Amino acid sequence: MNTFPESLLIANRGEIARRIIRTANQLGVRTIAVYHKVDASLPYVAEASEAVELTGEIPVQAYLDGAQIVKIAQATGATSVHPGYGFLAENAGFARAVAQAGLTWVGPSAEIIEVMGDKVESRRAVAAAGVPISGDAGAALETGDEAVAEAERVGYPVMVKASAGGGGIGMAVAHTAEELRVAFENTKSMAGRSFGSDRVFVERFVASARHVEIQVLGLDDGTIIAFGERDCSTQRRHQKLVEESPAPHLDPAVRAQLREAAIAAAGSVGYRNAGTVEFLLDTVSGDFVFLEMNTRIQVEHPITEMTHGVDLIEQQLSIAATGSTTSGFDPQQQGHAFELRICAEDPKKFFPRPGPIDGWSEPTGPGIRVDSGYQAGTEVTQHFDSLVAKACAWGENREEALARATQALSDFSIQGLVTNQPFLKSILETEEFIAGQYDTGLVETIQQRLKAQAKLEKLAQRSA
Known part of the structure; x- marks a missing residue:
């Protein structure tokens, strides 16, 4: 049996497609990219062994056209399909269609x-x-009555969530039965429209919480390999902005319990290939609860690779082909790493700001890594997520890694495009972040401070 698939179609675009292609090319795996015409000039298209244009007027729908992608895989002689993240990555119907076509699905x-x-x-x-x-x-x-009964059992405040949801869509906090009834109906309605399922549940809301996750690899023999945790608490509207690994100031006993819980969660379904188990950690009590499991590679996977000396895409391909990791695979955690998500958006109001990229200069140096989907001369269109690049930094300790991350952010020059780099800089400079003492409310706190500062400056100008 081959250690890796002979050929690989990447059912994605941009940064993650380029990331997968890079490893596959290094392993000698023939790569096939798919692209909509609006993406024809992006680097990943040229870097693949072969590229096929997707048909369809609406760009996003083209990448969601699983039937068309399977046909392209068959026509190009691909033996396997990697979905990346987003689009069809967690679409069971697409995974099933790939397998039924006789192709290897790189995932669970x-x-x-x-x-x-x-x-x-x-x-x-x-x-x-x-x-x-x-x-x-x-x-x-x-019903709302059932939601109220559950809230009374677990205690207010509570969070209302969509069962099939993602990205924070429809999530709402309720402090009273009256608020809960309204939130329940709103979430149920939004979930039905957004996800095709109006199934809703309620859980206790933790006011001061950290979002911590564990990367796992599941093998055919039932083994679950768990890596060191990632802290993803720096979020805006439930969307991650900065991640780090390991999580700062985490009790060693809790760290061990998180790993054990992640292994148990993945093992409960006989998990195979790469996945991530996410937890919510109460900063007051130290207790944690399961949030969800992402059945794909994560956006923030580079910081696990940097702190463990592994290539998770390589291991995904190995598991898909052989059911196991590569020979001699023995990850050892060392140092600290950060990932900064650079997006094409207004740094104050966070509205998407698509546009052409006139100049592009990436940071370099010891411990620096950049995963990007663009370069000078390309354009960020309005059709897709605003993520432009991920600037990552590793150091022997948190202080060194943070210093490198701060410098990398400063050195990353993207001309002609408005990005969130100024806001990322403000995050790294806060006392809470520098000290590693923060929770999921950090971004909101920073925004409130910036608004207060701007108000004071206006008052000062008026009185001058």
Whole structure:
């Protein structure tokens, strides 16, 4: 059996497609890229062994056209398909179609994707394996009365979530039964429109929380390999901006418990290939609960690679082809790493700001890594997510890594495009972040400070 697939179609675009192609090319795996005409000039298209244009007027829909992508894979002689993240990465129907076409799916089975993609079902599965969850592991709630009864059991405030949701869509906090009834109906309605499923559940809301996750690899023999944790607490509207690994000031006992819980969660469904188990950690009590499992490679996977000396894409391909990791695989955690998500958006109001890139100069130096989907002469269009690049930095310790990350952000020059780099800089300069003492409310706190500062400056100008 080959150690890696002979050829690989990447069912994605931009930064993650380029990232996958880079490793596959190094391994001697023939790569096939797919692209919509609006992406024809992006680097990943030229860097693949072969590239095929997708048909379809609406760019996003073209990348969601699983039937067309499977046909291209067959026509080009691809033996495997890697979905990256986003688009069809956690689409069980697409994973099933790939397998039925006789191609190797680089990821977990469609059945696993279905269970872990439904928050009610995934909570039920991991709870049965002893993984702590918030609230009841029973069925989805059908009425406002049921939601109120559950809230009274777990205690207010509570968070209302869509079972099939993602990206924070429809999530709402309720402090009273009256608020909960309104939030329940709103979330149920939004979930139905956004995800095709109006299943909703309730869990206890933690006011001061950290978002911590564990990268895992599942092998055919049932082994689950767990890596060191990543702290993803620096978020804006539930969207991550800065990640670091390991999590600062984490109790060693809690760190060990998180790893054990991640292994149990992945093992509860016989997980295979790469995935991430996410937890919410109460900063006051130190308790943590299962949030969800992402059945794909994560945006923030580079910091795990940098702190463990591994290539997760290489391991994904190996597991897909052989059921196991590469020979001699023995990751050892060392040092500290940060990832900064540079996006084409207004740094104050965070509205998307698509446009052409006139100049592009990436930071370099010891411990610096940049994963990007663009270069000078390309354009960030309005059709897709605003992520432009990920600036990552590794150091022997947190202080060195943070200094390198700060310098890398300063050295990253993107001309002609408005990005969130100034806001990322303000995050890295806060006392809380420098000290590693922050939670998921950090970004909101920074925004409030900036607004207050701007107000004072206006008052000063008026009185001058």
